[in-house]
Amino acid sequence: MSLGTLPNALIVIAVVVAVLARRLSWSELENSDTDVWRGPLVLIGVGVYQLYNKHVPLGVTGVTLLVVGAALALVAGVATGRVAQVERRAGKVFYRLGVPGLGIMVAYLVVRLGLAGVGHLAGVPSAGGGALMLSMGANLLTQSMIIQSKAGHTAEEYSNQ
Template identity: 70%
Template sequence: MSFGTLSNALVVIAIVVVVLIRRISCSELKNSDADAWRGPLILCGVGVYQIYGKHQYGAIDVVLLVIGAVVALAAGYASGMVAQVERRAGKVFFRLGIPGLGIMVAYLVVRLGLAGAGHLLGAATTVGGGALMVSLGANLLTQTLVIQSKAHREAEEYSVR
């Protein structure tokens, strides 16, 4: 494992830990959409930058990227659907809770399994962790979209009462 790969792995692990802690604890959903989307978009951007143009990609790389994207989007949707959204003093709060945490852990296990399979098959997308960052970013973007949708529905129901 090279120093670059090790540093990327540490960055991904740090991001995952921070995100999981924040998402399982009750956090305020910021009023600005940019606040909720900024982190996942940056994560996707860094991942795409790491993937783009550094290697010659083959069919196995494309298959692994597509499977990773499907798994990320499905897990993001599922964890967003089980997230608890509530209104307190005019502010919206959310948390994943135990079911959401279970979905996130299962997603990470599957995603790391895909990375391991890619490494064994010699896929270039597993070099550097860019695919993992894109996948995690896509997961968090999907999760955020679903949670924000639930929060907007909650706000509409609250205003009607």
């Protein structure tokens, strides 16, 4: 791991810890959506910027690792969003990941970091921090979309009662 990758990895770890801490406890799902979408979109933007800022061609292996990482992020995001708990309390929607969601997130992170390690060993310059941030942002954005969809269904069920 190079010195340039270490700060990226620390940023990803800090964001993951903050997001997991927040999503493991019951949190109100804001109507504005910005609270849920802002962080993932920032991670995706920073990841894309870092990937293209290196001015290094990705190559076949780099593109393959990015596609596999994105697919893994989307699958884990859908799974985590589906097991998230959504409740309506006093007219407001609350959500949390719970233990199953934590398990999926931990498994995803272990596999994703393993994929980054494979890329590093294969000498792919794009396998580090930028790809991790892009993948994590895509995962959290997918989770958010599924959770908001569930919240919409919960609100419909609540209004029909």
